[in-house]
Amino acid sequence: MNRGNTLKSGRKEPERVILTMKKIFLIVLDGLGDRPNVELQGRTALQAAYRPNLNRLVKDGQCGIMHPVSPGYRTGSDTSHLSLLGYDPEKFYTGRGPFEAMGLGMTVLGGDVAFRANFGTVDTNGVVTDRRAGRITSGTDKLAEALSFSVDGVDFFVRAGVEHRAALVMRGKDLMDRITDSDPHEPGLRVQEVKPLDEKAKFTADVLNKYLALARKKLADHPLNAKRIKEGKEPANELLIRGAGQAPSLTPFSELYGMKAACISGIPMITGICRLIGMNSIAVEGATGRLDSDFRAKFEAAYRTLNDYDFLIMNIKATDVAGHDGDPIAKRDAIQRIDAAMKDIGKILQDTVVCVTGDHSTPCAMKDHSGDPLPILFNSSGIRKDRAKLFDEISCTYGTYNINSGDVMKVLLQLSDRAEKYGA
Numbered sequence: 001m002n003r004g005n006t007l008k009s010g011r012k013e014p015e016r017v018i019l020t021m022k023k024i025f026l027i028v029l030d031g032l033g034d035r036p037n038v039e040l041q042g043r044t045a046l047q048a049a050y051r052p053n054l055n056r057l058v059k060d061g062q063c064g065i066m067h068p069v070s071p072g073y074r075t076g077s078d079t080s081h082l083s084l085l086g087y088d089p090e091k092f093y094t095g096r097g098p099f100e101a102m103g104l105g106m107t108v109l110g111g112d113v114a115f116r117a118n119f120g121t122v123d124t125n126g127v128v129t130d131r132r133a134g135r136i137t138s139g140t141d142k143l144a145e146a147l148s149f150s151v152d153g154v155d156f157f158v159r160a161g162v163e164h165r166a167a168l169v170m171r172g173k174d175l176m177d178r179i180t181d182s183d184p185h186e187p188g189l190r191v192q193e194v195k196p197l198d199e200k201a202k203f204t205a206d207v208l209n210k211y212l213a214l215a216r217k218k219l220a221d222h223p224l225n226a227k228r229i230k231e232g233k234e235p236a237n238e239l240l241i242r243g244a245g246q247a248p249s250l251t252p253f254s255e256l257y258g259m260k261a262a263c264i265s266g267i268p269m270i271t272g273i274c275r276l277i278g279m280n281s282i283a284v285e286g287a288t289g290r291l292d293s294d295f296r297a298k299f300e301a302a303y304r305t306l307n308d309y310d311f312l313i314m315n316i317k318a319t320d321v322a323g324h325d326g327d328p329i330a331k332r333d334a335i336q337r338i339d340a341a342m343k344d345i346g347k348i349l350q351d352t353v354v355c356v357t358g359d360h361s362t363p364c365a366m367k368d369h370s371g372d373p374l375p376i377l378f379n380s381s382g383i384r385k386d387r388a389k390l391f392d393e394i395s396c397t398y399g400t401y402n403i404n405s406g407d408v409m410k411v412l413l414q415l416s417d418r419a420e421k422y423g424a
């Protein structure tokens, strides 16, 4: 800062403020948006919540309405987070496979081909008799371990999920996701040979068929299956795969925006997306990705992280969990606890732009994601204020913005004095 030089005349030059670029803290309350709830006298969970800190940020800052991807879209958390971070999912989203694998905590790199998978049961003729292997509940982690090996220079990784679910990741040169499923999708049908849908995918299909044959043998010989047969249970003797998707090779976030970036998230899929674009993931003890998450620990970790990074995205999943549970009271209470946990947010506003929004709406009445737009707020020292006073879906329509999630990074760059001038 220039404190003003004394001129020859004895008068002081006016004090000039040299603009410095601010840091950015993007807080994503997952599934934040809601619809009116009977249990809350027709209010959304956010409207019904006691939220003095969120309201103060709106009153002293700017807000508006944000559409996930674009108006009318019902998005998943994967597509909406990509969009929020400025990676257009319509260009980069390659199907659920890679993102479900990330959701199980698997490392997925650009170029990997990933699948959703089931442990199923097949008879001696290769006909699927049960796509869920008798709803197997335990031991699939051991099976997954046995199925993680290499074939012809391609590494295969399997991770078990809940019950019969799993994911498969292929890593190697010249892989391509234009291939068919091995899963026939119906019991009573034979396991399918994987076929290329493109000349360039022939190697992928061939090596995958080879792998699946070896995997079948490993499963048949596995002691867990011998035990299951002895107990009269369906053996998990086939890995049924579907939904091949190639993880996109994305420009690292730091290269795209010139910011050193980190993420804090209790859910593996979001952490996986952030890692895919080169962000560092900060682990927080007590962050569970559930309603019982330690929100205060997350905010304390966030303030510490912001000392070392220019950009931080933090996902809080509890709001989405309550939405899926169809529990507006739990959603309201989660928002209240998040609001209370952010009581010290004012201390970072001097050199940080804070943004609070969601990735999509998860109305309790719907128990799933909807395309309803979300409130969004921005605050930092010296920010221009607008007329809105409260942080919720309705009040924020009085605010400055009506934007798509793909515009959020642009607004954040502008407010943090990082935007490049367009034109002369």
Ligand code: ZN
Pocket: 030, 031, 076, 077, 078, 320, 359, 360
């Ligand atoms: Zn979400």
Ligand code: ZN
Pocket: 031, 077, 320, 324, 362, 369
């Ligand atoms: Zn959800």
